[in-house]
Amino acid sequence: MEKIKIPKATAKRLPLYYRYLIILNEEGKEKVSSTELSEAVQVDSASIRRDFSYFGALGKRGYGYDVKSLLSFFKKILNQDTLTNVALVGVGNLGRALLNYNFKRSNNIRISCAFDINQDITGRILSGVPVYDMSELKQQLSDQQISIAILTVPSEQAQATANQMFEAGIKGVMNFTPIRISAPSTVRVQNVDLATELQTLIYFLESDEAAKESNEE
Amino acid sequence: MEKIKIPKATAKRLPLYYRYLIILNEEGKEKVSSTELSEAVQVDSASIRRDFSYFGALGKRGYGYDVKSLLSFFKKILNQDTLTNVALVGVGNLGRALLNYNFKRSNNIRISCAFDINQDITGRILSGVPVYDMSELKQQLSDQQISIAILTVPSEQAQATANQMFEAGIKGVMNFTPIRISAPSTVRVQNVDLATELQTLIYFLESDEAAKESNEE
DNA sequence: TGATATATGTGCATGATTGAACAATCATTT
DNA sequence: AAATGATTGTTCAATCATGCACATATATCA
Numbered sequence: 001m002e003k004i005k006i007p008k009a010t011a012k013r014l015p016l017y018y019r020y021l022i023i024l025n026e027e028g029k030e031k032v033s034s035t036e037l038s039e040a041v042q043v044d045s046a047s048i049r050r051d052f053s054y055f056g057a058l059g060k061r062g063y064g065y066d067v068k069s070l071l072s073f074f075k076k077i078l079n080q081d082t083l084t085n086v087a088l089v090g091v092g093n094l095g096r097a098l099l100n101y102n103f104k105r106s107n108n109i110r111i112s113c114a115f116d117i118n119q120d121i122t123g124r125i126l127s128g129v130p131v132y133d134m135s136e137l138k139q140q141l142s143d144q145q146i147s148i149a150i151l152t153v154p155s156e157q158a159q160a161t162a163n164q165m166f167e168a169g170i171k172g173v174m175n176f177t178p179i180r181i182s183a184p185s186t187v188r189v190q191n192v193d194l195a196t197e198l199q200t201l202i203y204f205l206e207s208d209e210a211a212k213e214s215n216e217e
Numbered sequence: 218m219e220k221i222k223i224p225k226a227t228a229k230r231l232p233l234y235y236r237y238l239i240i241l242n243e244e245g246k247e248k249v250s251s252t253e254l255s256e257a258v259q260v261d262s263a264s265i266r267r268d269f270s271y272f273g274a275l276g277k278r279g280y281g282y283d284v285k286s287l288l289s290f291f292k293k294i295l296n297q298d299t300l301t302n303v304a305l306v307g308v309g310n311l312g313r314a315l316l317n318y319n320f321k322r323s324n325n326i327r328i329s330c331a332f333d334i335n336q337d338i339t340g341r342i343l344s345g346v347p348v349y350d351m352s353e354l355k356q357q358l359s360d361q362q363i364s365i366a367i368l369t370v371p372s373e374q375a376q377a378t379a380n381q382m383f384e385a386g387i388k389g390v391m392n393f394t395p396i397r398i399s400a401p402s403t404v405r406v407q408n409v410d411l412a413t414e415l416q417t418l419i420y421f422l423e424s425d426e427a428a429k430e431s432n433e434e
Numbered sequence: 435t436g437a438t439a440t441a442t443g444t445g446c447a448t449g450a451t452t453g454a455a456c457a458a459t460c461a462t463t464t
Numbered sequence: 465a466a467a468t469g470a471t472t473g474t475t476c477a478a479t480c481a482t483g484c485a486c487a488t489a490t491a492t493c494a
Binding site for chain 4: 033034035045046049050052053057058059060061062063064065
């Protein structure tokens with residue numbers, strides 16, 4: 001349906017725009033300018049206009065963008081009109097936290113099943129989500145037509161578990177383990193590496209500090 | 218001390234390299250080539266070599282890189298020789314999970330104090346970390362000389378809480394709320410937006426799918 | 435010792451991303 | 465109806481990041 005080629009950087013910002021549009025709409029705002037949006041999402045206003053323009057002329061010159069129509073447009077683009085079910089693989093500390101995380105409110109995403117090998121929790125329902133044994137992965141994913149999974153197992157089991165997931169037909173993985181898992185080319189992996197991000201932050205702070213000191217000299 | 222200008226993209230990869238070097242070292246490997254590393258961290262080997270070269274000639278032609286010396290070099294660069302204490306602000310589901318997350322093992326980072334407004338948990342010790350009331354923020358951060366914090370409060374309180382943190386002298390924030398908080402220019406904010414990342418993954422999958430279908434026509 | 439294989443460090447060309455600037459266009463006011 | 469003001473959509477130049485390709489240097493083996 002969509003034949004438009006969207007730059008990667010733009011695609012990453014779309015959900016961000018979408019969320020702010022929801023907020024604006026709830027506040028009852030009818031129009032919004034790229035400058036206003038720019039302040040809220042902290043993206044240059046020209047970039048916002050260009051991002052939008054990939055989808056056509058969505059705004060009106062001298063006026064701005066109509067919140068409601070922009071919202072409903074992005075709702076379609078981002079497949080927010082239908083609920084997306086995802087699976088959670090690995091119900092440890094982080095997994096449990098994600099079970100309680102409300103992806104649904106502004107994103108229409110729902111964790112509809114979870115998997116683990118711990119007999120103490122399999123067969124139970126945690127935070128409203130049934131937890132199955134890993135042996136049921138293939139069957140459940142197929143039954144529920146789920147192709148996206150969140151991976152939150154210990155690093156040592158990351159690759160082996162991922163392989164099972166690919167076997168079971170998973171096409172997209174949000175990988176919370178620090179391991180860069182290798183995957184078939186048909187599968188997309190998004191890495192969320194908490195320790196690395198924190199360490200990068202620290203590194204930048206140190207170099208900020210160093211730069212400041214050398215300026216003072 | 219460091220006068221080297223490192224590209225942002227490189228800086229983001231450093232912790233990744235560092236972690237794999239630790240693993241290699243534990244496995245007892247003595248040397249490693251950029252090609253080998255490339256497979257593990259999934260970064261082009263030429264990029265790895267260039268990343269390393271910003272710090273000088275760390276390798277030997279025809280041989281590769283000495284794991285131990287590379288490791289100790291990066292340990293210094295990344296300030297891994299001293300423990301970095303950080304604070305956690307907001308002890309909800311995600312906050313609790315992070316309290317249990319082991320940043321220390323491969324990153325020498327430790328959450329040494331947490332803050333919340335919930336009287337049921339303030340004054341207690343959770344997962345080995347003392348939880349203080351928000352009113353003690355300034356005092357504790359100053360006493361413990363902490364300048365980095367993880368923000369995991371509900372979105373509605375994100376900006377107000379962040380302001381308190383800046384007031385208390387925080388210089389780096391890892392922001393888990395979906396709100397783009399505004400901060401003084403002296404403060405660095407790293408956003409980790411879980412819902413957005415998941416949604417971006419879904420978006421890419423959809424467009425992959427669309428591309429495949431149009432190829433089949 | 436000489437030949438061969440290996441792997442670094444880097445020049446270069448290409449592609450992606452960004453922000454400034456501005457003409458084009460629309461809304462609003464007089 | 466004309467003038468004014470606002471804001472888009474887009475061109476352009478500059479910056480950043482990537483991966484190829486290869487000269488250069490080192491190790492290894494005959």
